[in-house]
Amino acid sequence: MRENEFLVSHKIDMPTELFKAFNTKEAKLYKSNSLIYRQGEKADNFYFLKKGNVEVFVMSPEGAEKGLTNYKAGEVFGEASFFDGYPRISTAKTITECEIITITRKNIEHFFKEDPSLALKLIELLSKKVLRLSREIDHISFMSAEKRIAEYLLSRSQGINGTIMCTQDDIGNTVGVSRITVSRTLGKFVKDNWIRTGYKKIEIINTKGLMEFLDD
Structure with missing residues (x-):
């Protein structure tokens, strides 16, 4: 798998045993x-995303949002603060309608008591997640603004093509570029017939074109 493909198809397969336990x-x-959940809250649980798309972001004291990552169905999130005992360092919200399973400490203790091997399965899953995030950070640091915007659109879409509800400011704040750069890049993508834009929404009409642009 090439590096850009890793970034776009970043979901880590959950061990079957954990999937069955969570479900x-x-x-x-x-x-x-x-x-x-909100930034600063005590983390009494973490989550398994059964269906939908979730965005995790941090918020400055002035109220500006900075996107960190997006999660799709089959992934766990919110586990870092749950395990380290510190208040949450980020906020999570749904991008689409979602089905979410809440996992508490009592649940984890029950799962591990019933099947101790699940502890190793969970450690394996979280270790792979840390490795994935490290690779994404390394890769994005060398990615052009246009490709960061393309990756953002692909990570937010549902299925092959899809409509993303966002503003140009949302994109700029998440990928770290100016609104002017976002506007210019989206205009280019429209001209290439990869997307259509509307009021606070972007429709991806050619996922393959965007992915080939990332791989170029």
Whole structure:
């Protein structure tokens, strides 16, 4: 797998045993743009995303948001503060309608008591996640602004093509570029017939074109 493909298809497969254990719990339905947890809160649990797309971001004292990463179905999130005992350093909200399973400390203790091997499975999963995030950070640091914007769009889309609800400011704050750069880049993508833009939304109409641009 090439490096850009790793970035776009970044989901780590969950061990079957953990997947079955987590799915013994009932999922809660969240509407799009719903808060899941807030920066600074005590982390009494973490989450398994059964369906949908979740964004994790940090917020400055002035209220500016900086996107960190997005999660898709089959991934766990919010576990770092749960395990280290410190307040949450980020905020998580749904991008689409989501089904989310909450995992508490009591749940984890029960899972491990029933099957001690699950502890190693969870460590394996979280270790792979840390490695993935490290590789993403290393790669993005050398990526052009246009490619960072393309990667953002692909990571937020659902399925082959899809509509993303966001503003140019959202994109700029997340990938670390100016609004002018975002506007110019989106204009180029429209001209290339990869996307269509509307009021606070972007529709991807040629995922293959964007992915080939990332691989170029």
